[in-house]
Amino acid sequence: MSKILVLGRTMDMGGTEVAMAALLQKLVEKKEDVTLLLVEKRGVLLERIPKEVEVRQMIWNKKPHPALERIVGKRETPAERSFYARGMGVFLMRVVYGKKRYGKLYERILECVEPETKQYDLVFDFFGFGAFTTAFGARKTNARKKAVWFHGENLWWLFRTRDFIPEYDKIYCVSEPVRKQVIARFPELADRTEVLLNFIDIKQVQRRSEEPLSDPQYTGELKFLTVGRASEEKGYDIAVQITAELKKRGLCFKWFIIGDGRDLNKLRTMAKEYQVEQEIIFLGMRENPAPYVKSCDLYLQPSRHEGYPITIVEARSLQKVIIASDIPSMREQIRDGENGYLCPLDVMQFADKIQKVLADQEGRDAVRKKLREEPIDFSAGYAQIEAFAKK
The missing domain is CATH 3.40.50.2000 (Glycogen Phosphorylase B;)
Known part of the structure; x- marks a missing residue:
């Protein structure tokens, strides 16, 4: 041991x-x-x-400035969540220390822990x-x-x-x-x-997907889903534009996005500006996304970059048809047209891909069959x- x-x-x-x-x-x-x-x-x-x-x-062995606590990720007290703490944190990170001396900033914080x-x-x-x-x-x-x-x-x-x-x-x-x-x-x-x-834990994902789903917001005959933090790398701003393009083409659907993050309010505002707030719905955080994944028609992941996207693994384990951006980390899991679909992160091409996949029932069935046969084992x-x- x-x-x-x-x-x-x-x-x-x-x-x-x-x-x-x-x-x-x-x-x-x-x-x-x-x-x-x-x-x-x-x-x-x-x-x-x-x-x-x-x-x-x-x-903490001594009470540091709230800005230092905020820098390391603490948000417990009003002082650490204050505008002053945020502002001072940014000032320390960008002006006092900057990229070349950031290690010195962490060394200063280490003295307090x-x-x-x-x-x-x-x-x-x-x-x-x-x-x-x-x-x-x-x-x-x-x-x-x-x-x-x-x-x-x-x-x-x-x-x-x-x-x-x-x-x-x-x-x-x-x-x-x-x-x-x-x-x-x-x-x-x-x-x-x-x-x-x-x-x-694939078995746990599958067990959690069987839990009852009762969410009045999660409705519609054709449901797309994405799970992940609302941040720049996830490409949700592109998702809003794809939604607008599909709406313009007359497709009736809803695209649900699960996840909190710093860009959430900005993205909701963007959806209103594009007049697609009824089509792309930012649900915020959900403790158990698995039942949502299980019940969606397409799982979409328009990420700019990833590491090894766990949400793709989970969608694969539930045999969902996936359309993801064609980036290196996605290629490790998805083989285009075989166990899912890859597409350049371009508004028009992504919209085209969604429509093409929806029109190809035989292709979607073949993808699901491949996913059922494909082992996922990390042991x-x-x-x-x-x-x-x-x-």
């Missing part, structure tokens, strides 16, 4: 957090002694954490994404070995944690396109960088973690 510390920001609904819950479940199944340390202990996915996992929140005094066999910074957890794992934990996860192809945030990543013994990338991007930035770390697919990935632990 290994003592393992897993680091995360929160357990709010999101693909990374869903994958983290699945990893925790796998570690518990393997009889590991697991602790989850969060920047802030909150989120609807806390209930998915196995009871055997000790869940704690980072402790209690170290993790226990000795662990392994420390996993699962969240990654340039978050404070990477700095904390590197400098404030004690372990025989440490690993950090990279979840996305777009590494715009890398300047935040560039100084800390070399202190990790292993860099896990959730897809081959992500691995290539990491090696391009850190060629000297290529020998410690490898692909490790996220653990996804072999744990051998990589075991090999890392034994070295």
Whole structure:
């Protein structure tokens, strides 16, 4: 049995957090002694954490400026949520420190946080994404070995944690396109960088899809669905434009989008400006999206970039016909015309693809048949973690 510390920001609904819950479940199944340390202990996915996992929140040894707490992801108090904290946080990040000295900002915050005094066999910074957890794992934990996860192809945030990543013994990338991007930035770390697919409990997804669905907003004879945070990389602004184009062509449908995020209100406003607020409906967060996925007619994913999109895995496991943007991470799962459809992220071409797929009943049936026959199994990935632990 290994003592393992897993680091995360929160357990709010999101693909990374869903994958983290699945990893925790796998570690518990393997009889590991697991602790989850969060920047802030909150989120609807806390209930998915196995009871055997000790869940704690980072402790501040002295009260920092609210702006510093906000930078690392804390939102507990009105002071941390205030306009002043947001403004000061932006000022510190962009003006005082900037991209070249961002590591120094994290070092300043590290001075305010209690170290993790226990000795662990392994420390996993699962969240990654340039978050404070990477700095904390590197400098404030004690372990025989440490690993950090990279979840996305777009590494715009890398300047935040560039100084800390070399202190990790292993860099896990959730897809081959992500691995290539990491090696391009850190060629000297290529020998410690490898692909490790996220653990996804397919049986749990299928069980959760059977739960009753009672949502008065989720109606219509032809339903499209997308699940994911309302942020730029998901391409929801393009989705609004695709919706407007399909409406202009006379198609009667509703496109539902599940997920919270910083762009949610802006996207709802955009839908009104395009006069499609009745056709594209931003539902916000739903604790269990699986029944929605199960009952949709098409699952659409117009992302600009991804890591290894878990929502695509879940839609595949429920044998849904998928149309996704033709980007490297989607090609790892979807073979165009065989087990789903890929399309350039262009308004006219995406609208054309949707209409073409809807008109081809035989093609959709063939895709569903292929998905039923196609195994989805992530169990072999744990051998990589075991090999890392034994070295």
